[in-house]
Amino acid sequence: MADINHHKHSTLSENSADSGDKPDKNSEDVVVQARHKRRGAMISSYASAQDLRSPDAENKKKDGSSPKGVIEASLEGLESDIASPEDSPKAEVRCTHAGALSNWRKLFKLWKRKSEKPFSTFPQLVVPRLSRKNNSSKQENPMLRKLYNFKSSLENFSLSQLRAATDNFNRENIIGRGGYAEVYKGRLKDGKLIAIKRLTKGAPDERTAGFLAELGIIAHVNHPNTAKLIGCCIEGGMHLVFQLSPLGNLRSALHGSKGTLNWSKRYKIALGTADGLTYLHETCERRIIHRDIKADNILLTENFEPQICDFGLAKWLPRQWTHYNVSKFEGTFGYFAPEYFMHGIVDEKTDVYAFGVLLLELITGRKALDDQQQSVVIWVQILAKPLLDENDIKELVDPSLGDNYDVEEVERMVLTASLCIEQSPLLRPQMSQVVILLRGDDYVAECSNESQHPSHQRTYSNEIQDTQEYNSTKHINNINRLREIALGS
Numbered sequence: 276m277a278d279i280n281h282h283k284h285s286t287l288s289e290n291s292a293d294s295g296d297k298p299d300k301n302s303e304d305v306v307v308q309a310r311h312k313r314r315g316a317m318i319s320s321y322a323s324a325q326d327l328r329s330p331d332a333e334n335k336k337k338d339g340s341s342p343k344g345v346i347e348a349s350l351e352g353l354e355s356d357i358a359s360p361e362d363s364p365k366a367e368v369r370c371t372h373a374g375a376l377s378n379w380r381k382l383f384k385l386w387k388r389k390s391e392k393p394f395s396t397f398p399q400l401v402v403p404r405l406s407r408k409n410n411s412s413k414q415e416n417p418m419l420r421k422l423y424n425f426k427s428s429l430e431n432f433s434l435s436q437l438r439a440a441t442d443n444f445n446r447e448n449i450i451g452r453g454g455y456a457e458v459y460k461g462r463l464k465d466g467k468l469i470a471i472k473r474l475t476k477g478a479p480d481e482r483t484a485g486f487l488a489e490l491g492i493i494a495h496v497n498h499p500n501t502a503k504l505i506g507c508c509i510e511g512g513m514h515l516v517f518q519l520s521p522l523g524n525l526r527s528a529l530h531g532s533k534g535t536l537n538w539s540k541r542y543k544i545a546l547g548t549a550d551g552l553t554y555l556h557e558t559c560e561r562r563i564i565h566r567d568i569k570a571d572n573i574l575l576t577e578n579f580e581p582q583i584c585d586f587g588l589a590k591w592l593p594r595q596w597t598h599y600n601v602s603k604f605e606g607t608f609g610y611f612a613p614e615y616f617m618h619g620i621v622d623e624k625t626d627v628y629a630f631g632v633l634l635l636e637l638i639t640g641r642k643a644l645d646d647q648q649q650s651v652v653i654w655v656q657i658l659a660k661p662l663l664d665e666n667d668i669k670e671l672v673d674p675s676l677g678d679n680y681d682v683e684e685v686e687r688m689v690l691t692a693s694l695c696i697e698q699s700p701l702l703r704p705q706m707s708q709v710v711i712l713l714r715g716d717d718y719v720a721e722c723s724n725e726s727q728h729p730s731h732q733r734t735y736s737n738e739i740q741d742t743q744e745y746n747s748t749k750h751i752n753n754i755n756r757l758r759e760i761a762l763g764s
């Protein structure tokens with residue numbers, strides 16, 4: 276598609292260590308492990324670096340299941356970093372931490388102000404575990420279970436079935452076009468509405484590879500906030516068949532001509548997308564990094580329930596790995612996390628950053644990349660960040676909403692967004708923390724006591740960001756480089 280929003284790019288140097296495309300390749304595993312070892316010494320000498328995604332002290336584990344706990348644990352870590360020059364020797368890092376500290380403090384105040392319940396009485400958080408629950412009865416043989424699930428749940432469509440459903444792939448039935456595919460609306464004989472993603476771009480081999488890559492991920496995914504794959508067809512091309520999401524994608528709903536999405540719908544979309552991403556990162560049988568979270572890839576059901584779609588770039592990240600280091604630079608301008616853009620590092624925080632940009636779109640009504648090709652990264656960092664830092668909500672909220680929004684929800688969303696778009700992945704929350712921050716006390720109060728926060732290992736992007744001097748000059752250079760590429764100059 277001509278729109279720069281949809282461009283996929285391959286600009287990272289080919290000789291950068293690539294473990295991204297073949298997770299089972301031994302040599303790449305060794306590269307990652309060797310890197311990890313090299314970094315070890317540096318990390319231990321920087322022991323105070325606080326990983327917001329895995330509050331390390333045992334006694335914080337319980338608190339980590341409430342908004343207050345998440346905020347307090349993070350505040351403590353940031354405060355100790357700033358107060359201990361020998362632990363945080365880099366002035367720039369202290370400065371970044373100070374900014375984050377101020378955001379976390381605001382969030383803390385917000386909860387203190389709004390909550391009538393004592394924090395300590397909150398029960399532990401339960402993250403929904405759909406796929407694991409669903410599969411619990413077939414635990415005895417995981418391989419058979421997977422085959423069984425795969426075969427029983429996916430339909431193998433014939434080309435004639437898809438032709439009949441789409442009036443012979445009538446172009447009037449095209450409901451979406453992406454970088455790789457055309458998507459047709461169709462109706463099966465039993466009346467079920469479907470969306471057929473027909474891979475159209477690239478050489479046949481590339482299409483097959485893309486098809487298998489997407490199928491390999493999406494076939495394992497099962498959550499109310501992810502797109503529902505119902506089958507596939509490999510006759511006359513590569514086709515993935517999904518349940519139709521009748522309201523199309525979020526970009527059209529938010530920026531199209533159909534009118535404004537009201538605040539409660541935006542909030543619902545933010546929450547559902549956060550739930551979907553939490554599932555992919557932390558609850559799904561596989562640890563999945565989506566890598567292309569953007570408004571086009573959030574579909575909407577008739578009830579405005581968001582569904583994450585387009586797993587074409589998604590990566591399965593083995594649990595023992597800290598990250599992928601990709602050589603092929605793909606994704607969408609406006610949503611790139613700095614560590615991905617600069618170093619090709621992919622882990623959960625890459626998605627968290629993109630989710631932060633998505634939150635800003637929902638709050639402000641601005642496009643991630645506007646019609647003047649102005650990158651939202653620049654807008655976010657130069658214009659929006661000061662507003663975020665000052666919590667200047669009226670200035671930030673989409674003017675078309677007028678005063679019709681819930682101030683408390685907006686405040687939560689603004690501050691959560693500001694944390695998600697932190698330059699350092701270290702300072703971004705993990706998605707389960709995002710859910711807690713966005714939903715607030717009521718959600719936590721509803722949860723039962725059987726909380727099992729998945730423990731997250733430290734990721735490579737933490738390490739590299741800890742140990743490099745990410746000073747403001749580099750940051751401006753990054754922004755300029757993004758601007759140059761975005762503007763094609």
Ligand SMILES: Nc1ncnc2c1ncn2[C@@H]1O[C@H](COP(=O)(O)OP(=O)(O)OP(=O)(O)O)[C@@H](O)[C@H]1O
Nearest residue numbers: 451453454455456458470517518519520524571585
């Ligand atoms: N299940 C669905 N229901 C309704 N619309 C859909 C569905 N799946 C896809 N679409 C529409 O088709 C568009 C493109 O789909 P998708 O993102 O999967 O294609 P792609 O070629 O992989 O795109 P990209 O260039 O972002 O990688 C979506 O933005 C959406 O508008």
